[in-house]
Amino acid sequence: MSETELPEAPAPEQDELDEDDRLRPEFVDAVRDAVADGDDEAARALVEPLHPADIADLFELTPHEDRGPLAKALKDLLDADVFAEMNDYVREDLIDALTPTEVADLASELDTDDAVAIIEDMEEADQRAVLRALDPDDRAAIEEALSYPEESAGRLMQRELIAVPDHWTVGDAIEFLRGHEELTTDFWEIFVVDAGHHPVGTCQLSWILRTPGNIAIADVMKREQTLIPVDMDQEEVALRFQKYALISAAVVDSANRLVGMITVDDIVHIIQEEAGEDTLLLSGAGDGDINEPIRLTVRTRLMWLVVNLGTAMIASSVVGLFESTIAGFATLAILMPIVSGMGGNAGTQTLAVVVRAIATNQLTDSNTRWMVFRELRIAAANGLALGVLIGLGTFIVFGRTDLALVIAAAMFTNNITAGLGGVLVPVTLDRMNIDPAVSSAVFVTTLTDTMGFFSFLGLATLWGLHA
Amino acid sequence: MSETELPEAPAPEQDELDEDDRLRPEFVDAVRDAVADGDDEAARALVEPLHPADIADLFELTPHEDRGPLAKALKDLLDADVFAEMNDYVREDLIDALTPTEVADLASELDTDDAVAIIEDMEEADQRAVLRALDPDDRAAIEEALSYPEESAGRLMQRELIAVPDHWTVGDAIEFLRGHEELTTDFWEIFVVDAGHHPVGTCQLSWILRTPGNIAIADVMKREQTLIPVDMDQEEVALRFQKYALISAAVVDSANRLVGMITVDDIVHIIQEEAGEDTLLLSGAGDGDINEPIRLTVRTRLMWLVVNLGTAMIASSVVGLFESTIAGFATLAILMPIVSGMGGNAGTQTLAVVVRAIATNQLTDSNTRWMVFRELRIAAANGLALGVLIGLGTFIVFGRTDLALVIAAAMFTNNITAGLGGVLVPVTLDRMNIDPAVSSAVFVTTLTDTMGFFSFLGLATLWGLHA
Numbered sequence A, B: 001m002s003e004t005e006l007p008e009a010p011a012p013e014q015d016e017l018d019e020d021d022r023l024r025p026e027f028v029d030a031v032r033d034a035v036a037d038g039d040d041e042a043a044r045a046l047v048e049p050l051h052p053a054d055i056a057d058l059f060e061l062t063p064h065e066d067r068g069p070l071a072k073a074l075k076d077l078l079d080a081d082v083f084a085e086m087n088d089y090v091r092e093d094l095i096d097a098l099t100p101t102e103v104a105d106l107a108s109e110l111d112t113d114d115a116v117a118i119i120e121d122m123e124e125a126d127q128r129a130v131l132r133a134l135d136p137d138d139r140a141a142i143e144e145a146l147s148y149p150e151e152s153a154g155r156l157m158q159r160e161l162i163a164v165p166d167h168w169t170v171g172d173a174i175e176f177l178r179g180h181e182e183l184t185t186d187f188w189e190i191f192v193v194d195a196g197h198h199p200v201g202t203c204q205l206s207w208i209l210r211t212p213g214n215i216a217i218a219d220v221m222k223r224e225q226t227l228i229p230v231d232m233d234q235e236e237v238a239l240r241f242q243k244y245a246l247i248s249a250a251v252v253d254s255a256n257r258l259v260g261m262i263t264v265d266d267i268v269h270i271i272q273e274e275a276g277e278d279t280l281l282l283s284g285a286g287d288g289d290i291n292e293p294i295r296l297t298v299r300t301r302l303m304w305l306v307v308n309l310g311t312a313m314i315a316s317s318v319v320g321l322f323e324s325t326i327a328g329f330a331t332l333a334i335l336m337p338i339v340s341g342m343g344g345n346a347g348t349q350t351l352a353v354v355v356r357a358i359a360t361n362q363l364t365d366s367n368t369r370w371m372v373f374r375e376l377r378i379a380a381a382n383g384l385a386l387g388v389l390i391g392l393g394t395f396i397v398f399g400r401t402d403l404a405l406v407i408a409a410a411m412f413t414n415n416i417t418a419g420l421g422g423v424l425v426p427v428t429l430d431r432m433n434i435d436p437a438v439s440s441a442v443f444v445t446t447l448t449d450t451m452g453f454f455s456f457l458g459l460a461t462l463w464g465l466h467a
Helices: A025-035 A040-047 A052-060 A064-077 A078-084 A090-096 A100-108 A111-117 A124-133 A136-147 A172-177 A205-209 A235-243 A268-282 A293-323 A323-328 A329-359 A368-398 A399-429 A436-463 B027-036 B040-047 B054-060 B065-077 B080-085 B086-096 B100-108 B112-119 B124-135 B136-147 B168-177 B206-208 B234-243 B268-283 B294-321 B323-328 B331-359 B368-398 B403-433 B436-463
Strands: A163-165 A189-193 A201-203 A248-252 A258-263 B164-166 B187-191 B197-202 B248-252 B258-263
Touching: A025 A040, A025 A064, A040 A064, A040 B080, A052 A064, A052 A078, A052 A090, A052 B206, A052 B403, A064 A090, A064 B100, A078 A090, A078 A100, A078 A111, A078 A189, A090 B168, A100 A111, A111 A124, A111 A136, A124 A136, A124 A293, A124 B136, A136 B040, A163 A172, A172 A205, A172 B206, A189 A205, A189 A258, A201 A205, A201 A248, A205 B168, A205 B206, A235 B268, A248 B258, A258 B331, A268 A329, A268 A436, A268 B234, A268 B268, A268 B331, A293 A323, A293 B040, A293 B331, A323 A329, A329 A368, A329 A399, A329 A436, A329 B268, A329 B323, A329 B331, A329 B436, A368 A399, A368 B197, A368 B294, A399 A436, A436 B331, B027 B040, B027 B054, B027 B124, B040 B065, B054 B065, B054 B080, B054 B086, B054 B323, B065 B080, B065 B086, B080 B086, B080 B100, B086 B100, B086 B112, B100 B112, B100 B124, B100 B136, B164 B168, B168 B206, B187 B206, B197 B206, B197 B248, B234 B268, B268 B331, B268 B436, B294 B323, B294 B436, B323 B331, B331 B368, B331 B436, B368 B403, B403 B436
Parallel strands: A163 A189, B164 B187
Antiparallel strands: A189 A201, A248 A258, B187 B197, B248 B258
């Protein structure tokens, strides 16, 4: 393919990015080398063609100690848009080195939601200094946003939006948009409001473009609209956007007045984070951000591990009950971890499915009972299959029918325990308004460990197994 | 708040939905009861005010055997939009009961991407029958979409889009949009193409609305655009939408000609699925869909469990090496699962973080070495803390310094193993182009189980521990 045939084919960033849109290691190294050599011009020339999201990635891929020099070299290429795209920890790292006035300058270039994201994590005193350095309008908007709870719609929304009165025509609206230079261009729908500034309808821009100017806007707008209460949690906002395939939505206060707008591009990373965080929470890795200061990471993970150490000791004390049985027949110690471990695996499967189903609103009070029976049937089928397999395996290796029968029965029992626990633990936690992703795994594995040891060693003791 | 003050306050669906936008169980029961009583009118009256996404949810919350009667009762309330919102398995369930002509009628009402979603999972023969029943234009569009690989951009895109030549003015574009009734209204940007139908720029509708008619469209459009190759995997498409905050994007064929458009509302559920699936894949629960036929679920989960049974037996054979040590000192059997289990927990934490970081393009070749060191430092810190804790605990319970030192050393060793394995296993699999979420956990837990048993029992044997 020649350049003349397809003038637009090679996108400007294709040299820096690999096929997965990630910055190539050679490119990252080239920038680092330029900065290390003090050749700021070369570094800037390399970075200049990048999209702000890629410049943000570049900072994330740069070790902590090299970020300051990189920022100095890039100067104004590190602009507000880049900060808006950056990982929270990396941004904090860089923001810490700026004066309040510099931060205020950045914030004033951004929509409210992005400005809030930059300012909300600062120390109280720094935050106040930045707010003082902002012009009064921006300050008021940001202070209002900060008055809403963290991770609520009020923090996510932007105040820049287009609202028109419900008595206007389509032509009025177009004239208004053309006549006011200062209006935002970052909108996809316009909101129609009544005299009390309550939203009464939403209009896609395509409808406005395709309708003659003399038609009343009230005849074009869609009256069934999905409004977002300003104090709604961002996870619910994300689910609502997803469920109703929204591009933007009006945010209303408790008196149902239009106070802001959320657009889907601010929601996609929340959808991604919220959906991905279950993986991390279930494993006790906290928010699992690789840019988090290592001290925080150790604290989060260690807390979880210590809790698990406690429960592991409880499960082990069950083994202690049967110490004399094991002393008389050490083979039991070889097989025992298989029963507990397989129960843990089966329980984790059920848990993952149930936690996801709760998070995506697929599992509700209407189908919980059905779900319990579903998991019980799966557990019975798998327990039977695994029981037969481990029974056969045990018979082949150790040549003892009694041992084979005991382990098969224990395996079946522990699978049923895992299936039941895997549903009931997260469902119960959810009903108690505890996030099931955070603490279910501890309960379920304690259950399967304990039951695994108890059923296997208990049956062996009852049967009187010995070497 | 009175109705007159806030005429728009109670959204029509508020009675049927709870505060999390889920259908209330009482509402679901009321519909079910009406259908069971043969009172179709009552059922329809209840369901009529619902959004298509909620009607789809209603079917998902209804047990398999009651879905047919519900569909009969609701008649045309179960329309194409509802099918487009429905879980794949539930939709298949209902579609199976329809004639090819009925399916074709549904498909012709939808955008290509939604029509393809309905048709792509049908049996070969049924699919052909439906395609025959479609009018030629729809058939051609759907057949072309089906020619692209599953889960590629070609399946996701819609052919309905607005493209205008690059020599037009803004006024020409508006006139064109107003003059052609048959054009889609489901668009947020228009694409500007050259004579060869190659996209040369993208125009947000807000820019068009705010620009005087005599300005050339080429002066308004944005030239840096993110194009999606038609064969790109949907996960990459989703990451690209997210990274560049896209609302819609042009899809191009291998000759860089505009062939379709993807809009963000079709992407949000992919972002959610792809981000959430790691939780399920790591646990070996497959795609974890609660509507999947139980037989498929059992097969998926059992396969994973059998693999794990194999690796558990390998790990247990390590215990077998030390049978005589255990026979001489059964307390080792009590403590042994703590060491292996805690290694498993720590390994799972690292694994979850690394798998997410790979999936979100945060971990690349540029920072892998840094990540390995990061996890090693965390593992060393946690291993030290846990070693001290379990050492102390063991000394308190069993009153033996030798046993306490052995278990502390084994705990530390296994944490380091977990940290290293937790990074290196998924990174290696990813470089081999194997999805690290699918198979990492088996390797890592086998590693931590084996190393846990080996280090603890090995050290105990070396030290000559006995009762």
